[in-house]
Each structure stands twice: as C-alpha cells, then as structure tokens.
Amino acid sequence: MFYRIPEINYFRASTLEEALELISKLENVKVLAGGSDLLIDLKIRRYEVKNVVDISGIKELSYIEDRGDHVAIGAATKLQDIVESPIIATKAPVLAEAVNEMASWQVRNVATIGGNLCNASPAADTAPPLLVLNARLRLVSLEGEREVPITEFFLGPRKTVLRKGELLKEIVVPYERGAGASFIKLGRRNAFTLSVVAVATLVKVRNGIFDDVRVALNSVAPKPVRAVSVEKFLKSREVSMSAIEEGAKRVLQDISPISDVRASADYRKEMSVILTKESLLRSLERAGVKL
Amino acid sequence: MALTEDPYTLISKWLHAKEFLVVGKGIARADALDKALGTAKFVEDYFQEGMLFVKQVLSTEPHAKILRVRDEEALKVPKVVKVFTARDIPGENQVGYALPDQPLIAEGKVRYHGELVALVAAEDIDAALRAAELVKVDYDPLPYVLDPLEALERKDVLVHEEVGSNIAFRTKVRKGNVEEGFSEADVIVENEYRTHHQDHVYLETEGALAIPGLDGRLTVVTAAQYPHLAQSIIARVLGVPASSIKVVVPFMGGGFGGKDDEGPLTAAKAALVAHLTGRPAFILYTREESLRMHPKREATIIKYKSGATKDGKLTAIDVKIIHDTGAYANRGPFILWRATVHASGPYEVPHARVEGYCVYTNKVYQGSFRGFGNPSVQFAAEMQMNELARKLGMDPVEFRLKNMLRPGSRTITNQLLEESVGIAEAVEKLAEKVNWAKRRAECESFKGRYRRGIGIGVAWHGISTSRGVPDWSNAYVKIDKDGSVSMFTGIVEMGQGSPNSSHRQIVAEILGAPLEKVKVVFGTSDAPDAGATHASRGTSIGAIGVLVAAARVRERLNKLAAELLGCKPEDVEIKNGVVRAKGTGKELSWDELIKQAYARGVDLSATGYFFLPKGKFNDELGQGQAYPAFSYVAMIAEVEVDTWTGKVRVLRIWPALAAGRIINPQQVEGQIEGAAVQGMGYVLMEQFVFDNKGRILNADLTDYVVPTTLDIPEIEKPVYVEDLFKYGPFGAKGVGEMALIPAPAAIAGAVSHALGKPITKLPLTPEAVYFELRKGGST
Ligand SMILES: Cc1cc2nc3c(=O)[nH]c(=O)nc-3n(C[C@H](O)[C@H](O)[C@H](O)COP(=O)(O)OP(=O)(O)OC[C@H]3O[C@@H](n4cnc5c(N)ncnc54)[C@H](O)[C@@H]3O)c2cc1C
Secondary structure, three states, X not given: OOOOOOOOEEEEOOOHHHHHHHHHHOOOXXXXXXXXXXXXXXXXXXXXXXXXXXXXXXXXXXXXXEOOOEEEEEOOOEHHHHHHOHHHHHHOXXXXXXXXXXXXXXXXOOOEHHHXXXXXXXXXXXXXXXXXXXXXXXXXXXXXXXXXXXXXXXXXXXXXXXXXXXXXXXXXXXXXXXXXXXXXXXOOOOOOOOOOEEEEEEEEEEOOEEEXXXXXXXXXXXXXXXXXXXXXXXXXXXXXXXXXXXHHHHHHHOOOOOOOOOOOHHHHHHHHHHHHHHHHHHHHHHOOOOO | OOXXXXXXXXXXXXXXXOOOOOOOOOOOOOOXXXXXXXXXXXXXXXXXXXXXXXXXXXXXXXXXEEEEEEOHHHHHOOOEEEEEOHHHOOOOOOOOOOOOOOOOOOOOEEOOOOOEEEEEEEOOHHXXXXXXXXXXXXXXXXXXXXXXXXXXXXXXXXXXXXXXOOEEEEEEEEEOOHHHHHHOOOEEEEEEEEEOOOOOOOXXXXXXXXXXXXXXXXXXXXXXXXXXXXXXXXXXXXOOOHHHEEEEOOEOOOOOOHHHHHHHHHHHHHHHHHHHHOOOEEEEOOHHXXXXXXXXXXXXXXXXXXXXXXXXXXXXXXXXXXXXXXXXXXXXXXXXXXXXHOOOOOEOOOEEEXXXXXXXXXXXXXXXXXXXXXXXHHHHHHHHHHHHHHHHOOOHHHHHHHHEOOOOOEOOOOOEOOOOOOHHHHHHHHHHHHOHHHHHHHHHOOOOOEEEEEEEEEEEEEEOOOOOOOOEEOOEEEEOOOOOEEEEOOOOXXXXXXXXXXXXXXXXXXXXXXXXXXXXXXXEOOOOOOOOOOOOOOOOHHHHHHHHHHHHHHHHHHHHHXXXXXXXXXHEEEEOOEEEEOXXXXXXXXXXXXXXXXXXXXXXXXXXXXXXXXXXXXXXXXXXXXXXXXXXXXXXXXXXXXXXXXXXXEEXXXXXXEOEXXXXXXXXXXXXXXXXXXXXXXXXXXXXXXXXXXXXXXXXXXXXXXXXXXXXXXXXXOEEOOOOOOOOHHHEOOXXXXXXXXXXXXXXXXXXXXXXXXXXXXXXXXXXXXXXXXXXXXX
C-alpha cells in the first residue's frame, strides 16, 4: 500500500563514462532508463534504493546499426524505435513482432529494450525473440567489457548476471539466414497487456529435415527460458505435423509455471504446448516450408 | 387555450407534439469543444498549492477490533497537520444509504480489508503520503467470513453483531402457485448461476475539494452523482444544517453508479477536514485506493428453475437470488429489489416465486453499477430461456416472442402494463435486421479451430425507484433581459451528456429559443433537487422538471406574443428566435419578445417540480406496482471462439431499444456503445481476485483488465421503437444503463451457442472457456 516514491538521490548522466563512474561509486544504486518498470518498483518498495542514475539522456546508448553480419542495438534504444526500424524489420523481424505487442505507443516511447532485459521479469516480452535469435549482451563497467549469451543472462525473477558497477550497453543480434521465426503472445486482451504465456520460435529446414529449431517462452518459469527439450526432440527430425505435435508437448519438461492473478499454472502449461505448436507452424510457413 | 401551469397538462401537451425543432436530432453537446480541447475542468483541476492534502489510512484486516490508532510517528513528519479518526466526527458517523449500518470512518471495528480507518491531513501531498504510512493501527483480529453461502449459515461469525445473522435484507415476489405451474410444464430447466464483482474504472478517480466560507457556506467541489445527497451526507457527518453546505459537481470523468455511492462519502471526507481545520482540504483517491475501497457490482449466486409447455409457453419460475453485499448493505437492498422484481426477464409468467438475500461478508461492499442488480439476473433468466428453447427444439427468438410482455400483460408482481411496451416489436425488427435464423445456421457451419456463435439477450429495466419509494423531478428556468436562457439542474454531467445535450434541447424546443442562447447550469445543490443522476434517469425523470419549468415560461410567452401579434396564444409559433402568428405573416424577434416581457411584467422564471405518481406495492405479499414504467432493450452478439486457447472475440453487436422517445440519437448511440463495451469487459475479462483474507490481489490496472479499443467489436446502429411513456419528457424513458443489461446474456449466449454447451458462470476468460470446452468431453 505504498504509493510514494521514497527519497532518492537523482543523477543524470550525459555520457556512458559518467554513468559508469556514478554506478560504481554509489551505494544502493539503480539505473533508470525509461523508468516504466523502475518507478513502479520504487513505489511498491520492491527495492531499497538510495541513488538513481538516469541514462535516458545518453545518446551513445541509443542506436540500431546494421554491422554486416549482425545488428547492434544500444541498450537505451526506445521500444518504439525498434518497431519502426527498417533494419530490425528486415534482419530480425521476430523482434519487431514481439515489441509491437508490448505496452502501448506511449509507453513504448519511453521504455527501452535494455530496461526490459535488465528488469529480468519472467514476463519480459523482448526475451523470447532475443533468446531464439541467440542474441549476445555486451556488458560494460569501468573494468571493461564482456559479452554474455542471452541464455546465460537471466538468473531468476529480477536477477541477472550484471555485477555491481556494470551496465548493459548493447544487444548483438546475429543474422539468421534462411530461417523462419514467429512470436505469439497470449494476454488477457488484445493490446496493452502482460503475457500470460508468450512463445517465440525459429526454424531452419533443409531437405525436409529440421536443421535448427529454437523455442523460447516467457511467464512460465522464474525467468524467460529456452525450451531445450522441444529443440532436442525436433532437431534432425523430418518435418511433419506429428513431429511438431509431439515436440510441442515436450515443452512441459522445460517450464515450471505458477498460478497467479493472471492465470493458473495448468492453463499456462496447456497454452505453452498449444502456442509452441502454433508458433512452430507459423515459423515453418515463414521459412517457406509446406507441411 | 387557457394559460396552464399544471404539470400533467404540460407534459401531455408536449408528449403529443407533432413536429420538432431540435428534439430527436443528433445535436452536438454543449461541452464537446471544451472536452476535445482539454479545457473542461474536473475536481482535480481546482486544487491549488496551499490547500491541505488528505490521505486515507486503510484497514489491513478483513475483520478486527480497532484497539488503537497510533499517530505519534505520523505527527512528527514536518507539515503534517492532524490525523482524524471516527472520534473526531462532530455529527453522526453514519452514512448507510439503505440501512444504518455504515460509518464514514471505521469505529470500533473494521469489516473489510481496505476500509477507511483514519484520515491524514498535511500541507502537501508528500507529507500526507509519508505520514499515512506511519499511522499504526493496533488490531485485535476477529474470525471472518468471505463466502456468502457460508455467511448465510454461520451465526458465530457476524459481520454486524446487532443484526443477529449475516442477512442484511430479504426480498420476495409471489405470483400464482409455482407448484401448480411446474406441474403444467412439459420441460423444466434448473441451474445455478454465478456472476462476479465488477469495478467501474472511471477515468477520474474519486476526489473532493472542500472550501470553508466560500459563498457563505462550506462549499464542496466533488465528483458525486447527486449533489443534494452529498450535501445531506456532509451535513449529517458534520452535524450542521444542510443549508450551510453547498455542493458543486463540475465535469465528472465517469460515474456509472460508483460515484453515486462513493461520491458523497468522498465529499464528506474532504468536508470533515475542512470543517475541523478551517482550511481548504483536498482528497483524491489513487487508482489502487479506488479499486480497493469503493463499492463493486454485486457478485451473485442465482438458483433458477423454470418450466414451459410443449407449445412454448412459460408456466413457472422459482428463483433464489443471493447477493454478496460485502461489509455493508450500502444500496444492496435496493439492488436486490431490482433483481427480484426483474427476475423473470421481460416475459409473462403465470406462476412465480422469487426470493432474495442480501448477505454480509468481510469483503469490499457491493454498490450501484450501471444496471443495478439487473445484468446478473437477466443473464440467468436468459440462459434459462436458451435452455428451455433448446429442450423444446424451438428457435430461441421465437420462443422468447411467444412469452414476451406486451401492452396488457401482467408482470410477475401482477402489475398491469397498459402502455409503453415496445419490446416485442423491437425484437422482431432486430431479428429481421440481423437475419437471425440464417446467421445462426451459418455460425453452426464453423467446425474447425475457430467456432462461431450468436446469442440474444432481451431485458427490461424499471424506470424510477422501485415500489412506492418517492421520486420526483425539478429544475429552474429563467430568461435574462438579453434573451439568453439559463436552466439550473441538480443532474450532473459525468460524460453521459444529459444536461449538455438533451436538457438543452428540451429547453430550446419548448421555448423556441435559439439553441446557442440556452445555457445549462448543472450539478449544483443550489439548483432545485432533481434527484440523482443514476438509474438512467438524467434525460427521463431528471428532465421532467426541465420540461415543466420551460413549458410554464412558454405558456406565458405565448400569451404575451398573442397580445403583441393580435392572435390566439395557441397560434403563436416560436422557432429559432422568430416569433410568429401562424398564418398572418406577422412576426417579431425573440429578443424583442423578451424585452416586452420585462417591460410588461411577465415573470420569465419558473421551477418545474413534478412528483411521480406511483402505485402500491405490498412487500409482504410480493405483489403490486414495481415501477411506473419499464424501458426495454435487446442485444444480439456474434462471437468467435478460439478452441485452442479459449479466447473469445466479439465480432459484432446489434442493439435494439424500446426506451420511449430518443431525444438525441447521437448521445444514445454513445451510451449504447459504451455500455455494450463495459458489458463485454465484464463478461470476458474483468474480475477481482481475492486472497484468503478477502484482500483484492489485483487492485491495479495492470491486473484488473478492461477492454481496449482493439477489443471493441463492430457495434451496429440501434433499432429504436419509440414506445412513449406518458410522464417522460416527450415520452423518454431512459437509456444510460440499458445496453449493459442484456450484454452478459447476449455474449454468454453466443459463446454457449459456439461451444454447444450451457454457460452458467461468468466471466468467460480464455482460461474459463478453455477448461469449459474440455469438461466432460467437447462437442
Ligand atoms: C503500462 C505498461 C505496460 C507495459 N507492458 C509491457 C509489455 O507488454 N511487455 C513487457 O515485457 N513489458 C511491459 N511493461 C514493462 C516495461 O515497460 C518494460 O519492461 C520496459 O522495456 C522497461 O524499460 P525501461 O526503459 O522503462 O526500464 P526502467 O524502468 O528504466 O528499468 C528497468 C530495470 O532495468 C534496469 N536497467 C535499465 N536499463 C539498464 C541498463 N542499460 N543496464 C543495466 N540495468 C538497466 C533498471 O535499473 C531497472 O531495474 C509495461 C510497463 C507499463 C508501465
């Protein structure tokens, strides 16, 4: 029942360097990008925060660049910029598909992709597409930079591998040639709603055989997950409806949903299977594969 | 024709008018531009720095004795002025509308998680928020009861000890002999229905600003649906005469009944602080507070048994209605009354037994909400009709039409409906427009993942207060020297538009004054008491007084013009500011006529009090006149169900209204669309989740989901049957609530048709539909 933002010291960084210095020096510090998660969390006292460093004004963190074999997205890039980017539309359309269904136009114009990932909500909608795209995250601190695959980034609800003094700087999305990918979100209404379950899938097919299969879901585990059992089952198998149906069922081995105000665990389980199947079918269609 | 000031004569004279200048036309409302530009002002817009900010401390227990409210820490916060509890109330701490069971601020014990325990006043919002967190309440927890069926049984856990049980109120209707009725039936359907709470989610949460001494009184600017009621509640709480309180309701960001209940209480909270400190005080609920504490649509359990003969005639209904009223009765008894007398749906039933129970539990309390007890019972009644039709092998529309109320029918309270019963015609026209039989067959051809269904809901809704409960109307009209007209009414402007569209049209129509010269001053307790803006009455009962006041002035103008133009008063024609003697070519301007009236001593001001005549109702027998008239509505909905996920999409909605005269079709369409969407949200997605302490777990708009634009279906132009009501202004009966009432029945009926299964429980979330489909094997 607290709806007051506690007293905090507010710092606005204008360069990455400045931001890194501030977050390494300050105690109980949180980075603020769009604030669309953080401000609510401050109000409900999810965190004990003394200092906030605002990175939303740092221009060098906001970009979408085509770098020949991958796309690079600055962590403070607004979600709406991703929706409207021609680069994303051609090189990573499944990401645009997911982001387009997030929040509303107004929120997408303040919220950032880095914020969605670093907030590490189990329901983060940019996670499933980035998980199937095998994205890599470039983390930076005063000590230097490191790169982690997104599959290793999330540790649990609101927990990531980010260390004290470290920021997410960039999301690296490798090109996927000859793949079909899709994202399906099931919410409680048609727009402006958090996922009950969302699934992203990516497939590559050669000679009627699954060459590569990647499946990721949110809202069905403490963190967004890859459905490795589904992937393992389908990989190298002949593409068929029965294989897809059988494969989709394996998703239950990869998830551990809970019941909450949005849905029951049982419903989430059933929907994970159904949406995995549906998304695989859609991905195949997009890859030009006929069943 | 002689000059008359008799309201009955005036109402009837204008009821039968043949031609209209502005009535019946889609005239833009007076506030359209201000709303579009964002210059229209709401309560919050009147807040200024330097006023006290009031914050509420809410109960964290479902049922507990209040041992102590400790404010020492809170008072140490700089800029905090004072913490107020029940003890500080100078007048009566009693605000129950139907029963005297409810304090403004909890006294002795709390009865739900979210009840008001203390008010904190501070110089600014931050200090108030901080201090509110530091107020500590010592509770002695009591056993509590959350389930209404359990509450009915228990005598050891009582929400209100003084009552002796958890039954706040009972109602009944009896007609004929049900046992006999069922013995005549060839088919019988028996089901238990469950419907859930709903929140109003008005864009503007509750707020009030109280300013001592303004205008010589304590003036309270507030978002309440009845300024005069807010005035009397404030007066009672402060222990002062009502005449020392003025209530002004500026533009309101939605009410839907919620601010009929909570509005006066909000006003009283700000007034209390202002009165005790002598300083302007402002309160504004957060969305979370609003969701946690203000009354909700009733949650119900309805046991319904009905019978019909082979040839499709209803023989009997036996209905038991249980309303979970939560911690307080509030308007629960009235809501239950409405549900009880409407339990049959708009049908002739020779034998009826209806019993209602309004049951206390330790949850947020129930209250007024668009439809007022009727959507839930019409849902049950209509689902019964669908099942009976199915068992009889009859088309659901045909079966309904065989039993529908018509002029000369008697209701289940044995009320004779002499006139103004246009529902059968409306349903026939609607079914034809929709091409019902064909569309229904087409729906059934969808067999794959996506199934289609079509459903109909037909409903009735009594006009005015139930039984003999007094109801009246009034207004004040005056014309200034420059020919401009002012009309003062207590009816409020909460988005529905009655003052700014239909009232203005009625005044312009009757006086013949140009529309742009007519100004409506609404929502003030300084205007004559016109009753509340609820029960779809703003443009109907609420405007009778407007009509009478304007018509009185018009009679005087006719007499004067006749003298000036040398004709008979009945030959005077006033249209858009030109005054003519019919057939003579003689004319004068409106402004000139008004000038002459001032020069010759004609009184250009009048009130229009009208006391609605009512029949008798015998509560013991459950028989008599329930309402002076009924408005009727029908809705057909077509849905698509995704059988993979259980997700329901409403594709199209077709409404029909038999609500008397349509004074402004544009506004009526707005009401129908809004109500249909609010009804759809109720059926498909809105629901509260309570924990085992009766705490609402989703008291925020992240998890209390209402429809967005992308969820809204195509809503077709309404079918109108203008079945005039003899006391309505120009025969209008009221529209505001109407389209919500059949929405649950129509949409759930369509889902049931798509699934090939009866539906007995709302809401129809994807999850609920998904598991319903798989229950006992799908079709
Ligand atoms: C109305 C509404 C609707 C929403 N709908 C959706 C939805 O449909 N789907 C969905 O997934 N989310 C939704 N959200 C949640 C939120 O908008 C997104 O998660 C958004 O992307 C968060 O970004 P932000 O820039 O606002 O993050 P912030 O609130 O600024 O930050 C979030 C967290 O990440 C940290 N952080 C931010 N940037 C960095 C960085 N570069 N390095 C390290 N840490 C960082 C912050 O310290 C904080 O802990 C919604 C939120 C609202 C208010």
